[in-house]
Amino acid sequence: FAFASAFWLARDPRILMAMLISMGAGMLIMSGILFAEFTIIGQRGGRLSWPYGDLTPGNYLAKAGLPLFCVLVALAVSARTKIAGLAALVSLITIIASVLTGERINFILRAMAGMLAGLVHKPIWSRYALLVSVEVVAVFGVFLLKPAIGNRFVTTFIEQLPVHEASPYKRVWNGAIDAFYTSPVIGIGPDNYRLLCPTISADNPDVACHTHPHNYYLQILGETGLIGLVLATVMIASIIWTCFKANLARRGDVLAATCFVVPFGFFFPIQSTADFFGQWNNTFMWSSIAFA
DSSP states (O other): OHHHHHHTGGGSHHHHHHHHHHHHHHHHHHHHHHHHHHHHTOOBTTBOOTTTTSSOTHHIIIIITHHHHHHHHHHHTTSOHHHHHHHHHHHHHHHHHHHHHTOHHHHHHHHHHHHHHHHSSOOOHHHHHHHHHHHHHHHHHHHHHOHHHHIIIIIIHHHTSTTSTTOHHHHHHHHHHHHHHHSTTTOSOTTOHHHHHHHHTTTOTTOOOOSSOSOHHHHHHHHHHHHHHHHHHHHHHHHHHHHHHHHHHOTTSHHHHHTTHHHHHHTOSSSOOOOTTOOTTHHHHHHHHHHO
């Protein structure tokens, strides 16, 4: 589907518009489901789980819906009043839904991508400042109404940053470094971290073995070595550059102007990520990259 989107489907303006409409419908439906879960049963362990029964429903909003979210924010700060108002309302609803999921990285991805998208397509600066202010107030309003959410997004998040020795993120990343030292040139094999980490890092008390290292670049380094990291970096850079060239050539077109934000956000190196070689929600990411 990703290849079909990049080289066939998204090249037809009619199909492109249909894909955008389906993204919008999906984002609103998912937001409604998440609001319903939050109202009916609330969070479990700081997360929501509808409709998959998985504790990462925010992946859909952050990944499958990111191209449209960037367009909506860009329109909200640049388009005519009625269109801008509708775009701002939809983006506000979905960003609040992202907060309610409890998924901090997905929320940060959407928030930062939206702010960058608003900057690259003819922004009206007063409107940009107003939109950012309204969304910040809305998010902090949620934090005040639900202190547990605020604590998870602020206090706990700061405490777990990988600048601390006891950071759970740093402990997982250390496992990828151990894997790299085991086989620095070709790695230990794609998706083998989950199987081999307990053996490789058995004597390292600073490692917490998970199903994957939670960072694309460290995972690629550990599982495919220096060769894989170089090739992956070239691939990722070429994707971002291809999209950015559209921004340079057609900045007046909101889709072309904002498309580079999608792969740039997904592949920003300093963040916690999903499994590069697995996980069903990677379908969301690669479909969005192909669309961009």
